[in-house]
Amino acid sequence: MSLSSASMTDLVQQAFAETRGRLTPQAPLGPRTWFRVGGAAEWLYQPADAEDLASVMQRLSPELPVTALGACSNVIIRDGGLDGIVIRLARGFSDITVEEDGLVVGSACLDATVAEYAAQAGLAGLEFLAGIPGSIGGAVRMNAGAYGSDIATVLDWAEIITRDGSLMRLDAGALKFGYRRSGLPEGALVIRARLRGTPDKQADISARIAEIRAARELSQPVRARTGGSTFRNPDPDISPRKAWELIDAAGCRGLKRGDAQVSEKHCNFLINLGQATAADLEGLGDDVRHRVAQQSGVQLHWEIKRIGKAEGPSA
Template sequence: MPAGDTPDGPVTVQWREDLIRALADFRGRLTPDAPLGARTWFRVGGAAELLVQPADARDLALALRHIPLEVPVRVLGACSNTIIRDGGIDGVVIRLGRGFAEIAHDGNGLIAGAACLDMTVAEHAATCGLAGMEFLAGIPGALGGAVSMNAGAYGSDISTILDWVEIITRDGEALRLPGGALKFSYRHALVPQGAVVVRTRLCGQPSNTLAIRERIAQIRAAREAAQPVRARTGGSTFRNPAPDISDRKAWELIDAAGCRGLTLGGAQVSEKHCNFLLNTGNATAAELEELGEMVRLRVREHTGVTLEWEIRRIGRPLGRAAATPLCKETTA
């Protein structure tokens, strides 16, 4: 049952109705009880209590200023590394679209919006003869999410190329921060609490366009050969352990624990790359998450290593009551 509904019909959520009225000048889209599953790479999950799709940065700032501080706010990008639980997401979900997808050549770098797909950024850099961003061709998703989690692949990550980032804070203020202010670590960036990444400047090095394109083609071919890129999946499920914990990668630990091909309902551990979970066609978010926990348990029992989730699991399970606005959503 979608968030906000009962067997007798829709329920009025007062904060939501008040917010929609307050955003009379909003130029984007406001959608109550918006289904989210089809927007994710896994194709699972419930609805957003209110989906906010701003037209541009000014629109986003307007919305953030008016959203009550006690209402949870969640930003979704391309949803490539996300499981949205079957009960949906309480509060506001922000989705950045076309107004945040511009890319411009800027000397030895690119200025790119948070909604730009990582692959598009890599290809644009090649067109401009800028090397150093090829690794983005191997990362599914959008640039805002890549910055927020310091995404990386094929020997590089966002921290190596980020010059500055523009954000809009929870109170609607626009700020530009140098890359170093995010204090990057492995798959982590210190983006201010509640802030939304809207634009970045990425640095490159002038190089031969054909050589850059060849490197992108190699990355795409390697990814195609090793990963189930045409399946309903969410990218790497678990982070690789730190070297002082294990010298084996996550997939090696999963394989050693006998989890390759393991299934639960419509969810499956990929046969091709066992650090990927798959929706084989009719999986629920609960099945995907439970299967992931089964893998973690088996790996811990077999190797003594506790794998940490890389995929975000957000929202609430089906059947669990919606949180009150005073209860901040917790995430794993």
């Protein structure tokens, strides 16, 4: 970036002079990700609450790059880390309010926790969240889905804070959901969402959640250092086969690069066997894409986000 280190520090100090949150320079991010890889954030900001976040965003120079992180379940942070401000929403964004026909949930709430709350409240329709790693903010941003449902089918509205610190409430239609994507404004952070539910017996809802968890345990490497589904399923007009079927047909099950491996259990999952780097994981993913394209002619598209700088002087 064009800003000098001194200029960056001055801009950061001005923006965060009155924050009630926590600002940490050169904060390691690898331990916060599900893959356990990645470099440091130049500055990691954990806002106290929505008011604190909006205030900082209003004062934050547009010259400063900003990256939002949630539970870091579906992301590879590259080994050189992230420039600028990394915002991670946590405790101040984890409230859940139960209403008659739905839940209002903070964006830092884990998807599985929301599914449990809905079950306890006797609200059906959110069971699928029990099978999705990550938090609600990320789920809204990417229209996360599993087991025949997705966020687009249950969302009433989402509250966001924009890059200039404005608070907005957008209904589901305004978010223009598609397969694993949304139309959230560039640079916006989801802070709350309302999810619809249908009254049902607690025991029946809990039983369905248990079935989802059992199915996931059987078919996915849930005990490994992984980041969830690596590639989006192709459009049915392009290929009737799912991503994992294409990967398997290309002979990639168990494929390795360094300590990164394509899962033997479910080959649309990459896993860190212990000492993998972000470069190992991303390189392995690109190897898989190349082999699938050669074998089937289908171009797989990443579902996992890859962000940050590669490590090294030329990064």
